[in-house]
Amino acid sequence: MTAPARPVTAHVITDDAEALAVAAGLAEDFRAGAAERDAGRRLPHAELDRLSASGLLGITVPRAYGGAQVRIATLAEVFRLLAAADGSLSQIPQSHVVYVGVLTRQGSAVQREFFFREVLAGRRFGNAQSEAGTKHVQDIRTRLTPAADGSYLLNGLKHYSTGALFADWIPVLARGRGDALEVAYVPGDAAGVRIVDDWDGMGQRTTASGTVQLTDVVVPADRVVPHHLTFEGPQLHGAIAQLLHAAIDTGMASGALAEAVSFVRTKSRPWFESGVESAADDPLLIQRFGELSVRVRAAQALLASAARTVDEAADGLSDDSAAEASVAVAAAKVVAAQAAVETGSALFEVAGTRAARDGLNLHRHWRDARTHTLHDPVRWKVQHIGRYVLNGTRPPRHGLL
Structure with missing residues (x-):
């Protein structure tokens, strides 16, 4: 097999702690230009090159092939950190991780050796999955x-x-x-x-x-x-893919909340009837921020819990453990999607008229959340959760649950 021509080199991350530290540092840097990139639709070529060079794209490569093989809980937190900084950029490596996983589970020894070497060198996977004009998302005609x-x-x-x-x-x-x-x-x-x-x-x-x-x-x-062999037995392919989407939603919710806090502390005026000198002391704003914080904390807690459940299932995979993982991830995704959309919208409610100025581009938080949460309908996740809880019906085996 031959590799694409783009010459790349990447750092190789060795453990979970390093992965989290690298993700936190990159997220801080990516946050600074997120509004400008979105406003001008400047594609993040330079930022993705930094992501490749950082080694984060190789953290799920098995240790036997030189990777860190981080826990799923670590992977989810990496995506949450990136999404809190930039809700667009964080979406790009989601498919990369998913298709590294496909190779881990179904690739031959030769395929794993070649492609994992590519990944550890910093080369990126994209995706070509969905098709328009077909009966449904699983109707693949390619x-x-x-x-x-x-x-x-x-x-x-x-x-x-x-x-x-x-x-x-x-x-x-x-x-x-x-x-x-x-x-x-x-x-x-x-x-x-x-x-x-x-x-x-x-x-x-x-x-x-x-x-x-x-x-x-x-x-x-x-x-x-x-x-196709992925779905012939208990599998975590869908749970991991969906967990990353939940992590992105959770990150977008926390990013919008942080933006709202900063704006109200530094730019908002108190409502004249509040009798306070600072908007941050307005009791009604305090109440609303408390409510939003509960939403975001709930999403973060469910994300962490679901990730632990997936890790536990991976350590002893069976039909029952795979079902538990899928249901836990579905619950996390439902709450994360709700939190992301609500917080992105409530930013304007708490920050006031000034926040609506187009030049500030604060609406990117809601737009990103509303767009990403359309990826797959959470109403069907609620259905599968209900069937599992009430009747013990295991979720179906596919890549969207």
């Missing part, structure tokens, strides 16, 4: 057609391809022999791959979640992974 020489031809059209524009490798979800679900790992600069930067969402503006066109892309057999 095809891997066997060729006479043992390779495949890949054809399809993908949308919402977060990270593809920045990627060295694009994992493509496709149907292979017998309609089996496969993942083809395709170089971003491969012949027949066209990445269109046509994402125009109201939020998460800088994720570049656009279109990937695949026309007769030649894929060697050793770049195809049998993803």
